[in-house]
Amino acid sequence: MAGRRRLSDLERLEIVRETRKGVSAQVLGKRFGVTPRTIQYTVRREKLRKRDSGIRTAQIGTTVTPEELRDFEALLGRHGITSRSDGMRRLIQAANGVFQPDEHLADELKAFRAALNRVGNNVTQIAKRMNEANNKGMRPSFGPSSLGQMRSLAGFVLDFADQVDLLTRRRTDGISILVNEAMKELVDGEE
Template sequence: MTRRLDHTTRQSIAKKMREGVRPDVLAREYGVTVRTVYRCAQFMREIQIERGSRTETVVCRVSPADLALFDEKLQEAGVRNRSEALRNVIRNVGGMAAPDAELAEALLAMKGALNKVGNNVSQIARRMNDAKNRGQALPFSETDHTEIRHLAGMVLDFADEVALMADGRRSTLELKVSDELKNLAKRGV
């Protein structure tokens, strides 16, 4: 004969399981099967979900400096509750987590230029190695040296453009997050 558990007992089993008590220990303690313990936990979780309770946990590791900066931004915006601020960011993620199409397009265009630069560098290295292996002087004229310097300048310019695009994206995201935090503060979170 199976034992019928009341609601309070089911809640107790589910709570202890969330706290980390092993199902086999709970089964012995309550005189039920391990399967019943799992069913109780699932049943109570479904009730929580139906009621709109918060059943999921989001874990994110950050550096102490990042967390201090986040807390500082919350304080500046007048937000008192870190958890509610994160829930609001999740609810209103909108375009913040979406890939930046403009940045992706610009990087794709730069990929072709970078491939050309890479090919040129390979040719220069091959010519230098050939000359070295033959014991000859480097086969570059003053014009070649100028072109090499120009090539190096292109690579540095490319790196600067990528950094500027990334900084622009970061600034845009910071503005969106700041706006959301201000909205939270207005609601008195």
């Protein structure tokens, strides 16, 4: 069995570069005189090396309004963080407990959904009766009791909207408190 060819550091870097361009392991194996498996191993080893050494290779980006950017930069400034990148990195590192599913919010929204379904059914029944009367050429019966039911229904829908708004505001305030606490801890050196 012939001795295996050993790749130099420069050859390994070139293999990784060429792989990113889409050159196959078979083509690179022939070019460098090694097996395709050696090429795959070299690429995998480089990825693991970058991950293990903490080299940042992934990027994120987001589009925000000028007001959101101004508020974010003000928050960073209050905590002594000098760059957006550093602030985002710290938020990502601190997000471990912040972005977990909110069971209480989910339960509340489930109850709201059920209530809204009941309202929808009532509206459907009213519309059905009115259409039936219209199809028979009759004037729909719409007396004081029906008017009272409609007013009650409209009041319920408005109250429902207020409750959902209050619930989401409370949750947003809670998340803001958690994020501010996380930022303060990170500024104090707990990275």
